[in-house]
Amino acid sequence: MPIFQNNLKRFLNNKMNFVLIMLIPLIFISLSFSGSGTQKAKVGIIDRDRTQLTQAIKKAIRNQADIAPIAQKSLRTDLTNNRIDTVLVIPKNFTRSLISGKPIKTESYHVQESNVSSGIRTYISGYLQDLSVMAHAARGNSTQFYKSLQSYQQNHLGLSVSSPDRTGAMRERTVSALGFVIFGLFMIVSVSSRMIMEDKRLKLYTRFFTTPLSVRSYNIQNILSYLTLSAVTIILLLALLVFGFHAALGPSLVNIFLVLLLFSIVSISIGVLISSVARTAGQANALSLLVVTPVAMLGGCFWPIRITPVFMQKIADFMPTTWGMRALTTLVYGNGLKDVMMDLLILAGFAALFFLLGSWRRTDIAS
Amino acid sequence: MIIEVNDLIKRYKDFLAIDHLNLTIGDGELFGLLGPNGAGKTTLVNAILGLTAVDHGTINVFGEALSTSERAIKKQIGLVPQDIAVYPELTAQENVTLFGKLFGLRGEALRKGVADALEFTGLTDIRNKKPSQFSGGMKRRLNIACAIVHKPRLIIMDEPTVGIDPQSRNYILESVKKLNDMHCTVIYISHYMEEVASICTRIAIVDKGRIIAKGTQEELGRLIEDDQVVSVGVTAPDYSIIEKLKRLPAVKDATVDGHTIRIVLSERKLNAVLDTFLEEDLTITKIETNTPTLEDVFLTLTGRALREGAQ
Structure with missing residues (x-):
C-alpha cells in the first residue's frame, strides 16, 4: 500500500492539515463549552392556585431555571420568539386535588422542535410526581403533607435538581460541538482534493501509472488513507469531548463514531469529485472553500437549522451536513442506530452519488 | 523484439498525433527518437505504456500486448518523464523508496535497489535532502533514480536533459550509456540532435506523428549523401535572401543562424548561390562546406529545423 x-x-508533514481538520474544530468546540454553562432555561409560570405549595414549586423551579413573567395572551408570541423556553400553567384547585390524592393536571407549553427546555421539563415532571407520592403517603392530611414537603426540600432539593437540567444543557452544547466536529471532518474535502491535485500538478499522477499501479488501486489507497486520517481525527476529537468537556454523547459512543465515519466518506467523495472537475490545485482549493463553509452553515454545523428561514431549511435538506447533524442529534438524545437509519442511508446515497460523479469524467491518464 | 508498434493511429479530436506509425526496437539497443516538440514522441511513449488509448494499431512490449499482461510488463519498464515528477516534501531516498515499492520491491531487494539507484545517479551523499534543495541537474538525476530502482529491462527517457547545465548533461548522457552497457534497452527521446547522435546506436526521426526516417546515424546520413551543406558568413544578413535562395532549383533549404546562412544543396551548384549573394549586395565573410549532420537530414526530410517547435 505505498x-x-x-x-x-x-499529511503529517503538512502542518496546515492539522490546522484545518483539528485545530479549527478544537477552537470552536472549546467555545461551545465555554460561557454557556450558566445559561438556564427560561420558564414562565401561570399560577392560578396561589397556595403555599405552588410557591414551593416556583421556588424549586427557580433553583433550576430563570423564571420570566408571562401573561396568558402573550404566551404564544413569547414562546415563538424564544423569550420563554417553556410555560407551566398551574390550574385552580391544584393543591387541593393533589393533597386529596386526586389525579393532578397541569398544562405545559414549549416549542416542539426545541430541546432547550427538555431538561427543566423533565425536572418539573419528576418534581410533581414526587409531590403526588408524598400526598399519597400523607393520606389527605395537609399538615403531614407540608411536613413531608419541608423535609423533601431540605434533604433532596440539592440532589434532585441539578441532574436533569445539566444533562439537557450539556446535550445542547454537545450537539453544538459535534457540529464543529462535522465541520472539521468536512475539511477533508479540501485536504483530499488538494493532495490529489498536487499529484496531478507534480505529474506524479501520470508517472504512477507507468508502474504496475492501477487507477483503481490508486483511488482505493487514497480513499483508505483519508478514511484513516478521518478515523484518527474522530477518535481524538471524541476523546476530547468525553474527557475534556464531559460531553453528553448519548448511550453509545460507537454509534456516534460510526455516523461521523460515514460522514467522512461523504467528505472524501466530494473531495474526489472536486479533484476530477478542477484543472489546477488553485481551482480545487477555491471549489473546496465554496463548498465546505456554505454547506456546513446550511446543514446546521454552526447553529440550529430551526432558527434559519423556512426556505433555507428546505435547501438544507439537500446538504449532507443536515443529515449528519440530524443523526448525531438523535443519537445524543438517547436514541439508537435504528432510529437514524434513514439519515445514514441518505448519507450513503450522497457518498455513492459523489463517487460516481467523480469517476464519471475519466479520460486518458496522460491527458 | 523489445517493442513492436504496428500501424498506430492516435487522434486528439481533429489533430492526428500519431499517423500510421510502425516501429521495432530490439533487445539491448540504445534507440534514439528524434523530433521537434509536438512531433508525437511523448504520445508514442504514452501509448506504449498504456497511458493513452489508441485509435488503431497494435503495440507489443517484450513480445506481449500490454492489455494481456500489463502488470508483468510494467514491472520491467522504467520511465524517466520529461517533467521532474517527484515529491518535493520527501527526501531523495523516500522518493526512490516510494517508486521501489510501486514496482513491487520489498525488504532487502527494496533496500538494495534504492541504494544502487542513488549510487548510480550520484545522490548517495545527499539522499536525506529534499529535492527543493537540489540543483536542476540533481533533480534530473533523482528523476532517473526513481525510474531505475527496480533495475528495469527497458528504460524510456523522455527529454531527460531539458534545462540543465552542460556538466549535468554529460553526467546523464554517460549514465545512459552505462545503463545500456548493463544490458538495458534504452529509448532516448530528445529534440537535441547532438545528444541523440552522440549516444544512440539507432535513430528514428519523427515528424507530424510519422517516422520519416530510421537507421544508424550513417544510414541516415546516406539519405542525403549527395547533398552539400554550405555555411555562408555575411556581415548583415538580410532575410529576403532566404526566400530568393529557396527559389533556386538546387537549394533544398536555407536558414539563418546569426551572421551565418546555412544552405542545403541537392546539386553542387555553389556558383548560383554565390551569384544570389552578389545580386543582393551582401558582403561574404566566409564560406564553408560541411558533411550533412542529423539536423541537415531532418531539415532535408521535413523542411524545418528540429528546434522550431521548442522556440
Whole structure:
C-alpha cells in the first residue's frame, strides 16, 4: 500500500492539515463549552392556585431555571420568539386535588422542535410526581403533607435538581460541538482534493501509472488513507469531548463514531469529485472553500437549522451536513442506530452519488 | 523484439498525433527518437505504456500486448518523464523508496535497489535532502533514480536533459550509456540532435506523428549523401535572401543562424548561390562546406529545423 503510506506521511508533514481538520474544530468546540454553562432555561409560570405549595414549586423551579413573567395572551408570541423556553400553567384547585390524592393536571407549553427546555421539563415532571407520592403517603392530611414537603426540600432539593437540567444543557452544547466536529471532518474535502491535485500538478499522477499501479488501486489507497486520517481525527476529537468537556454523547459512543465515519466518506467523495472537475490545485482549493463553509452553515454545523428561514431549511435538506447533524442529534438524545437509519442511508446515497460523479469524467491518464 | 508498434493511429479530436506509425526496437539497443516538440514522441511513449488509448494499431512490449499482461510488463519498464515528477516534501531516498515499492520491491531487494539507484545517479551523499534543495541537474538525476530502482529491462527517457547545465548533461548522457552497457534497452527521446547522435546506436526521426526516417546515424546520413551543406558568413544578413535562395532549383533549404546562412544543396551548384549573394549586395565573410549532420537530414526530410517547435 505505498500510496496509502505515502499519503499519511505527506499529511503529517503538512502542518496546515492539522490546522484545518483539528485545530479549527478544537477552537470552536472549546467555545461551545465555554460561557454557556450558566445559561438556564427560561420558564414562565401561570399560577392560578396561589397556595403555599405552588410557591414551593416556583421556588424549586427557580433553583433550576430563570423564571420570566408571562401573561396568558402573550404566551404564544413569547414562546415563538424564544423569550420563554417553556410555560407551566398551574390550574385552580391544584393543591387541593393533589393533597386529596386526586389525579393532578397541569398544562405545559414549549416549542416542539426545541430541546432547550427538555431538561427543566423533565425536572418539573419528576418534581410533581414526587409531590403526588408524598400526598399519597400523607393520606389527605395537609399538615403531614407540608411536613413531608419541608423535609423533601431540605434533604433532596440539592440532589434532585441539578441532574436533569445539566444533562439537557450539556446535550445542547454537545450537539453544538459535534457540529464543529462535522465541520472539521468536512475539511477533508479540501485536504483530499488538494493532495490529489498536487499529484496531478507534480505529474506524479501520470508517472504512477507507468508502474504496475492501477487507477483503481490508486483511488482505493487514497480513499483508505483519508478514511484513516478521518478515523484518527474522530477518535481524538471524541476523546476530547468525553474527557475534556464531559460531553453528553448519548448511550453509545460507537454509534456516534460510526455516523461521523460515514460522514467522512461523504467528505472524501466530494473531495474526489472536486479533484476530477478542477484543472489546477488553485481551482480545487477555491471549489473546496465554496463548498465546505456554505454547506456546513446550511446543514446546521454552526447553529440550529430551526432558527434559519423556512426556505433555507428546505435547501438544507439537500446538504449532507443536515443529515449528519440530524443523526448525531438523535443519537445524543438517547436514541439508537435504528432510529437514524434513514439519515445514514441518505448519507450513503450522497457518498455513492459523489463517487460516481467523480469517476464519471475519466479520460486518458496522460491527458 | 523489445517493442513492436504496428500501424498506430492516435487522434486528439481533429489533430492526428500519431499517423500510421510502425516501429521495432530490439533487445539491448540504445534507440534514439528524434523530433521537434509536438512531433508525437511523448504520445508514442504514452501509448506504449498504456497511458493513452489508441485509435488503431497494435503495440507489443517484450513480445506481449500490454492489455494481456500489463502488470508483468510494467514491472520491467522504467520511465524517466520529461517533467521532474517527484515529491518535493520527501527526501531523495523516500522518493526512490516510494517508486521501489510501486514496482513491487520489498525488504532487502527494496533496500538494495534504492541504494544502487542513488549510487548510480550520484545522490548517495545527499539522499536525506529534499529535492527543493537540489540543483536542476540533481533533480534530473533523482528523476532517473526513481525510474531505475527496480533495475528495469527497458528504460524510456523522455527529454531527460531539458534545462540543465552542460556538466549535468554529460553526467546523464554517460549514465545512459552505462545503463545500456548493463544490458538495458534504452529509448532516448530528445529534440537535441547532438545528444541523440552522440549516444544512440539507432535513430528514428519523427515528424507530424510519422517516422520519416530510421537507421544508424550513417544510414541516415546516406539519405542525403549527395547533398552539400554550405555555411555562408555575411556581415548583415538580410532575410529576403532566404526566400530568393529557396527559389533556386538546387537549394533544398536555407536558414539563418546569426551572421551565418546555412544552405542545403541537392546539386553542387555553389556558383548560383554565390551569384544570389552578389545580386543582393551582401558582403561574404566566409564560406564553408560541411558533411550533412542529423539536423541537415531532418531539415532535408521535413523542411524545418528540429528546434522550431521548442522556440
